[in-house]
Amino acid sequence: MQKIPNMESFARVSGISRPTVSKYFHDPDSVRKSTRAKIEQALKTYDYSPNIYAINQNRRLTKTIGIVVPYLADPFFAEMARNIEQRCIDAGFSPLLFSSHGRTELETDILRSLRSLKPAGVLLAPLGRSSDRDLLESFCEDVPTVLFDANVEGVGEAFVGSDNFQSIPLMVEYLCRTGEPPCFFEMAPVNPNANKRRRAYTEAMMGLGHQPHIVHVDGDGWAFEEIGHAEGIRAIEGRRFATNTVLCSNDRLAIGLLAAAYEKGLRVGRGHGCAMRIAGHDDHPFSRFTCPSLTTVAQDYEAISDHSVEALFAVIEASEEDRQRTETLFPGTLVMRTSA
Amino acid sequence: MQKIPNMESFARVSGISRPTVSKYFHDPDSVRKSTRAKIEQALKTYDYSPNIYAINQNRRLTKTIGIVVPYLADPFFAEMARNIEQRCIDAGFSPLLFSSHGRTELETDILRSLRSLKPAGVLLAPLGRSSDRDLLESFCEDVPTVLFDANVEGVGEAFVGSDNFQSIPLMVEYLCRTGEPPCFFEMAPVNPNANKRRRAYTEAMMGLGHQPHIVHVDGDGWAFEEIGHAEGIRAIEGRRFATNTVLCSNDRLAIGLLAAAYEKGLRVGRGHGCAMRIAGHDDHPFSRFTCPSLTTVAQDYEAISDHSVEALFAVIEASEEDRQRTETLFPGTLVMRTSA
């Protein structure tokens, strides 16, 4: 199949003028039927596709959409990104995926290069605490941006996430009802969610008339399992868990703690002969396959990603005026498995 | 800080001609020192960066590098991609990351749009069996491509992966030496590696004078843990494992089988009181945190990604002539944990 270098030549061989061909590529239905037939015939005979760079250079807003997640090696974000990507494709956009890998410099680099790509919009799950707020703000002024997963107050056109103040009490209530009230196992918070979860835990416990017990451990970065494991062992050895039930700030931490308990010979579960109960939060894709399987709260991945995308499209289509920032929180659902 | 719309204006305010500024942006050292100082001074005073689309449109080879993996929700590929991304950035390229999500159509879509991006090169971990070979071939003719993880015979400028015929025998030998000879637990192969591993297993067993036992289970797609779990339970119930030791085709399958064994009340490990031993292959990032921790063969992630990138750079810099296709296999190392 003969390759055609540019639209000019392609227009010539299809017997149509170049601008009409250009119209066709933007919207095949915008040209006369007979014209369209001619073009599509030519498309079968010759190998041609418009040059992406030339297309975008002279257009005010491109068809690309940036997706930025803090840590792609976390299957939670990988799944989320997958969902979002698909929605964008379905809507005729070209998604570009970036991961900050938990590093502030990378996030800023990504935003910088994203800005020069002039994307139609960006879906951003920010690092959170360690994000460069000034940069974020100025970025969001240039590019329609929807935040998801982690909120940064006042930044972006919308925020979509899950409602920690609903999900954590849900779990606390369940744990209290079925056994000893839980301690809360957390690490240094990487984003606002962690803080909210701690507060939600404390409030829920107080509400039920129990004394909250927070086991706070050190550890930086995104190697949550590692932290949960190493610090879990230390916490167990130091008898830092006041009750036999531990609610972890997230599933990955719980997976680490599960490994710690196993190593220390503690049987985890709610049956007889079990020394401890462990619960998580997020319904991580691997939580079904831990031993024992992890009782957790499922975030509504799909609702969050779907709604994020829709919110972004709404912003893109709306004019500058209606820039009413919205925050949407989805409730979690209890996933009872065998660990608690 | 005042925004400057294009290079023309920027050149004017810095008192230099546009083409010289253009040169500067390609290589700051290629202009006279005094010129560079002027430009960098202006860069501090005004806000300007060249338009990406305009830059690339008229250049034969861009500075973008495509990275394509079959399934990004698999932390193995996520880690790999992270590594590769970083190397590309360090070398002054702009990596773009894509995931086929295990679907052939998506892989072809990605390759198609990648081709029109005119990337300097592409690092591709193909789906394997379900890849569109014709498309792959024609793609590789247009774009310098290095395959990694899964090979497609004869396609691309190079292949970099791990040596299944070294790693599997390593594990088989270890398992035979320390207990009952292993069965081999596998699912329908998604790529050539799976086939190689089965053959390597069979040969290794024969070589040691043992009868190979292959437990082949059904299951499509990339939900390996799910398959390992569901089919693992059936295999255990049906007593399909001829010995108490199971070598899984990969870690994710092993994670599923581990969950199955746990549910069936079978204690896994090599100590007394253990009913079975389970080993994996890949050293998946989560394998350290399974219960019990998974004995496996570590693929040399870093070596593979590093070498892939270097191979690609070599191809990019070399001329058309020296297109000697190379295959590089890295050996695995035994990671003894507690499951076998």
Added chain:
DNA sequence: CCGAAATATTTACGCGGGTAAAATTACAAT
């Protein structure tokens, strides 16, 4: 079959910057 509105196509120009070749400059050696 006519004429006006609605569509479709063409004309003409611009976008932002790459890059060969010409012109200028710098620098070292006479």
Added chain:
DNA sequence: ATTGTAATTTTACCCGCGTAAATATTTCGG
């Protein structure tokens, strides 16, 4: 100071396509 040469800078002309305005064509009521 002069000259030769290498390094820089300019000149000049593209690239491939978007898009407003002008023109042509179709559609359709009457």
